[in-house]
Amino acid sequence: MKPERLIIGMTGASGAIYGVRLLEILKILGVETHLVMSPSAEITLGLETGMKAKDLEKIASVVHPVKNIAACLSSGSYPTGGMIIAPCSIKSMSEIATGVTSNLLTRAADVTLKQRRKLVLMVRETPLHTGHLETMAKVSSYGAIIFPPVPAFYTKPESLEDMVNQTLARVLDLFGFETPDLIRWRDGG
Template sequence: MTESQAPRLVVGVSGASGARLGVRVLDACRELGVESHLVMSRAAAQTLAAETGLSVGEVQAKAAVTHRLGDIGASIASGSFPTLGMIVAPCSVRTMSEIASGVTSSLLTRAADVTLKERRPLVLMVRETPLHLGHLRTLVRLAEMGAVIAPPMPAFYAGLTTIEALVDQSVGRALDLFGLSWSPVRRWGEDVGPTNGSANS
């Protein structure tokens, strides 16, 4: 990317519970001046409706660019298209398993595979619990391939009291992995906990 070009981030939304994670990633990208490239799985539409009340069109309108799931000729399917990397929020077990296998059947998993082969950050906000041994082995394989496994864990230390704040904290910490600092994040030693000054007193 040239200095005058806005940074780009590929945003995948799968059908796992936690659809509002993907929605807030898109909101954050807009606030940060990041060009978001959205691709959603077919199951994502159902989860979006059930959990957020938003239609596919309303979510797509939040993205700078949207891509059809079956368009494997899209820009994000090529490593020559420069991006900061890709986040899948939320990431279902099916999606993570397909990425781990390398046998990609949609643009979402193809874009993830491209991100790995280009050695760009691939952040997977995996939504499943409890995890059986097959899940754990798949996650290990993904980590060995270079993916970052970032389940949306509640940040109790931040003193957050609403679901919206917990979601934003998880999204913001995931965006940190791309070097993107989003204002809703409450940081230890800055916003909460001991400050650098008090730690030495």
């Protein structure tokens, strides 16, 4: 079943474009999106794309202040089809792994896990130390899907946009969405 409502988290990891493009694609697909951005995400968004958080208000259906812990997303009684954090920092992943959940973004992720809904973390960092890897294994054992935004080259991308779109198509494939950008590997290419 394709979700009608998704939570999109954006953190201060590099790759703000993944969050922006994801919101654009979901808008085209008619999915209701609830965006939560960390303060660091606003910084990387500006540095990497020149956009401001306000610009995303035109793309997302609802934008929740990250400090508003009383937002609907804080409760498991609010139905959603899951959450994608694009991109996901090591810091936010670590908060989710420990259940600290000091803001709405990590609280919403914790709720997504406890309600046994789909949580996809597009974790971006390199290289990784053993602590990062162990934290990934931990959240994965709780049910989260670790989806580092690693481009595929068998799709023969011609631009950065191709790479971003293909990666997001694979993420959305996990939720049952068949997008035009999804290139599936067939025998022999």
